[in-house]
Amino acid sequence: MGLVIPDIANPMFGQIARGAAEVLEEAGYQLLVASHDARPERQSGQIRNLVAQRADGVILQPYSSRDEDVSLLTRAGIPFVLLARRHMEQLSDHVTIDLRGPLLEGLTHLAALGHRRIAITLLGGRPSTTAEERLAIYCSFMRERFGAVDEALILRMAHTDLDSGRAAVPALLAATPSAVIAANDILALGLRDGLQAAGRSVPQDLSLLALEDTFLSALPGIELTSPFLPKQEIGMAAARLILARIEVPDRPFETVVLPAPLVKRASTASVCAGG
CATH class of the missing domain: 3.40.50.2300 (Response regulator)
Structure with a gap:
């Protein structure tokens, strides 16, 4: 098998x-x-x-x-x-x-914390039903809650690994979000590392949430908000x-x-x- x-x-x-x-x-x-x-x-x-x-x-x-x-x-x-x-x-x-539940719960959680400019990373460069479903959920929420979707806050990425997370930080910061939702916690750790290299800290400068977890999410010093x-x-x-x-x-x-x-x-x- x-x-x-x-x-x-x-x-x-x-x-x-x-x-x-x-x-x-x-x-x-x-x-x-x-x-x-x-x-x-x-x-x-x-x-x-x-x-x-x-x-x-x-x-x-x-x-x-x-x-x-x-x-x-x-x-x-x-x-x-x-x-x-x-x-x-x-x-x-x-x-x-369940794609809808965790993403909606995460968006609602961030909005309750006062975040309006919420960025999201999505797999790009190839067809993905998961990415498209997440995009539809994100856009619907942002329109209903905040009245519009800022395309600059949607980051399409060819890969979702550590290096890709680090490399995405300049584009992320250019979009001026106060929070970002990463496709998985490996990508989130890359984003975190890149943000720290740019002199930004999590969550003081930018809140970070991941949509797929590993055991790394709960480790002290990481403590990443993510679905189980x-x-x-x-x-x-x-x-x-x-x-x-x-x-x-x-x-x-x-x-x-x-x-x-x-x-x-x-x-x-x-x-x-x-x-």
Whole structure:
């Protein structure tokens, strides 16, 4: 059984893999984990290898929501489950977290602290149903609460790693936000590092919130406001869907949406306390 993830260095995916392996090993399957590192050609090679090896199934968080690799799995008759972003053309089993709840809760939390200029980082440069859903939720909230959306506060990023966070700081500061919502906590840590290098501190100068967490979020000195993601449950749910698809190939496609309640920590503060 194959698991193809975006970034093996992100501890979130290690926990997802652990959950999937637990379920699959109990069913007699071994899990092979590969990381495409947000490189479409690398993902294509990994999927082709899994097809050539006649993998029993594949769990995939795809590079984009239009990947041809998904259709390749369909043509090969290999059961698969998509994580996070859906495919825009190919129906499939799908496991995701509640996108609307945590983002709305985060926006409401920041607005209650007095923030009006709230920036958001979104995956850009490739189709992503997750990014587009988050954008729609963000724009709707900002229009309803503040009457308008400032496009300068929407930062599209090709990658969501530490270096990308650091590199995004000049554009972020140019938009003059008092708070920013990062796509995940690895990106948030990069933003934090870049802000500190620019002489800004969190949350005194700018409140920081992430939409996907790892164990790093709660560490002293980081204390990042973020939703609690049931990471092992994501992997376990995907594994169960794969096993169900193997057992009944023509069963209706299923989407599992897991809750992700916001955990408020020290990285967010009222505008009067800083930014």
